[in-house]
Amino acid sequence: MEYEDVKDELLSVLDTGLKFATRLDKSAEYEVYLYYRNVARAEIDQGVVTAKDGIVAGNAVRAAKGKRIGFACASGVSAERIKVSVKEALSVVNGVTAEDDKFEGFCEAKKPGRECKFSKEILSIGVEDLLHHGQKMIDEARQVDSRVKVVGTQCSASWGAFAVGNTRGLQRASRSGRNVCGVDVMSIEGEERKTASKYDAACDRLFTTEGLGEEAAKDAIKQHGAKKLDSTAVMPTLWKQEAAASYVLIGIGQGVLGRAVVEKTSPLCDRIGDSVASEGFNLEDDGQRVDGLGTESVDAEGLPQQKNIIVDSGTLKMFLFNSYYGRAFGVESTGNCSRGAPVFGEVTPYESSITVFTKGLAVAPGSKTLDELVSSVDGRAVLITDPPIGVFHSDPSTGQFSVVAKSAYLIEGGAVKHPLQPVSVAGQFYEGLKNLAGIGNDVKLSPYGPRCPSLLFDGFSVVG
Structure with a gap:
């Protein structure tokens, strides 16, 4: 899926899933939730690199009869995968006798709000970019002082959407994305081990790594020479x-x-x-x-x-x-x-x-x-x-x-x-x-x- 089309595609499959559920058992009401997220992540810990790049996608279904509720979920957002969850949720609700006295049905549709301001530059960030940014923070931290011995970084970029609908006429979807970077530093002097972290996160711009490694290193170093409060x-x-x-x-x-x-x-x-x-x-x-x-x-x-x-x-x-x-x-x-x-x-x-x-x-x-x-x-x-x-x-x-x-x-x-x-x-x-x-x-x-x-x-x- 592409960022521009992800909401429409999820809503289309959502509608198919709700129609299938209604045909399967009209005596129940249903809620279908779809989740799709493109995630790139890279970590560097003492030279050991861990990188992930892929899609997280799945669906969840709630089926209700009166105050009896069944829940089921499955990976994937295809119509066939939604049908699996619908059948399982219906099986659960048909098999339980316990009632939830607080449950009064699923919610009615209202006018949606607005999505976050999203920088489409985030869409182009890949694992190699994240590793490059992580290494820059490491190099920056190590240049501050020889006491900086341990440096780790975590960088990620993600975008996606979710859609949710029910048999009361509600069908909504929302898109979002973010990018996050962080650096953890340990400074060692004698028996003292001092740590500090810095980070940046945003949805409306690319994250900024410049200065983070240096700041974290300086924060860790200035903790040396700690004294007891003695109070x-x-x-x-x-x-x-x-x-x-x-x-x-x-x-x-x-x-x-x-x-x-x-x-x-x-x-x-x-x-x-x-x-x-x-x-x-x-x-x-x-x-x-x-x-x-x-x-x-x-x-x-x-x-x-x-x-x-x-x-x-x-x-x-x-x-x-x-x-x-x-x-x-x-x-x-x-x-x-x-x-x-x-x-x-x-x-x-x-x-x-x-x-x-x-x-x-x-x-x-x-x-x-x-x-x-x-x-x-x-x-x-x-x-x-x-x-x-x-x-x-x-x-x-x-x-x-x-x-x-x-x-x-x-x-x-x-x-x-x-x-x-x-x-x-x-x-x-x-x-x-x-x-x-x-x-x-x-x-x-x-x-x-x-x-x-x-x-x-x-x-x-x-x-x-």
Whole structure:
């Protein structure tokens, strides 16, 4: 398939699949999902090259009779492969007696939103190009300092589309693409091993590798000579963009998802209209941002993605839903249906049942630079530059977290003094947002989704 035609081709096969399903058993209603992705990927790890170039394609079918639901999936997007899934899903629904009380049918058609702005230059990127870019980052990092001993790179480019339709008249498709590059560096001095990473990702332009290797190498090197904090205290912590993004994603980013709200595992489920953060904190999930990596015209069940204001001036305004959890909560979908919800790693969407996830989580910038946030600290504080170990395993249902920051620096007297040996930081995600002491103006896209500025928190326990 070609980029220009991929939506039309998927929609044509989708229509064929739905007609077949209806002829097979008119007493059921059906939803068919098709996924097609052209993926090129290249990794270099200590001289070992791993390259992949190919198509990921598959289909998923849900069949429903009343409140009984069957799910099946198969690789491939041909009419014959869809028929395999239709028959299996129908067999499942005919064989089960359990009912889902929350299920009220598939969704009705609505006007779609817009796709992301896509640079067609990405279409021409091949594995050889990706390897070339990776080697450039490696060479750049190694030229910085002889202590740079380990360098690895990952580069990828992908484009494709998905189509989704049901027997209620909905048939929608959306295209997107992206390219991503990253470099990981380890600097070794004596017994010290210090690491740093840099990356770039975009859908509307080619990624930029220039300077990434050098920046990562310099960040790793300046961590040498780390000293113990030699303290156990409650003190301010300044989380740079990537670290702050991990905090937001795993805390409030999970707490506002429809499943957690409906099942009452979120501490926020009864907090609409309440103050949940400092007045300067604003959070949105924008599935229509023109350069958003999660932007599509429709979500994974065919409803339009949209811009959702979650927190406005510290006040919780809304939750995020697909149609299933939205109906259970008594509201409409917010366009946040997803198939699989990875924070890291890969998920093959057609193999996953529907869920709720963010599309373009973003914290609005504040007014201060990073240097101004540092200088605003009275006394001692800790600067955390990378996502701390354990943050992605924290429990958003309680909000409690205890993490280890390996890339950390002491702030004292309004200035960054020196690198620190690993420190433990513990606190509560939601209370932390209420104790925000400063928000940076340095918004940056994180490699796992959210756009976030640096955030200065007060009141966490720090041990080092």
